[in-house]
Amino acid sequence: MTVLSSDRNTPRLDGDKRHGFVAGGSLIYAGAIVLRAADGYLHEGHTATGMVGVGRAEERIDNRIGADGEEGLTYRRGIYKFANSAAADEITHADIGSLAYAVDDQTVAKTDGTGTRSPAGIIDGVDADGVWVRFDEALTKAS
Known part of the structure; x- marks a missing residue:
């Protein structure tokens, strides 16, 4: 590719909506935690390793009988409230920033469950109703 010799209308993405391809065998409900596996396919939140949280599902996608990538999903980055785990895995105000x-498609925990869970996002706040989680794939990977 050569250097520009005139103005260029460079494409960009606006907002926090993203689109990705869903893993075969996945059922993702609207409002669920969405994880990306190492192969790039999207999964519903669940206890597994090798994934990272990317956002909240904007729609329901059923790819339980489809192959990897047969269905696409719109998801949104941002800060969303999910259920808090319990006992030793309960998230508190002291965990903000961690x-x-x-744990599943609507629950987050303080620990990786002795190496069995993937990071969903960064804890942004905690209240009586749940945990506010910041979904930013690059930030979560860097943490």
């Missing part, structure tokens, strides 16, 4: 780990 990683939250995916």
Whole structure:
């Protein structure tokens, strides 16, 4: 490619909506935690390793009988409230700024469950109703 010799209308993405391809065998409900596996396919939040949280599902996608990438999903980055885990894995105000780990498609925990859970995002706040989680794939990977 050569250097520019005139103005260029460079494409950009606006907002926090993203689109990705869903892993075969996945059922992702609207509002669920969405994880990306190392192969790039999206999964519903669940206890597993080798994934990272990317956002909240904007729609329901059923790819339980489809192959990897047969269905696409719109998801949104941002800060969303999910259920808090319990006992030793309960997230508190002292954990704000730390990683939250995916337990299932609507629950996050304080720990990686002795190496069994993937990071969902960064803990942004905690209240009586749950945990506010910041979904930013690059930030979560860097943490």
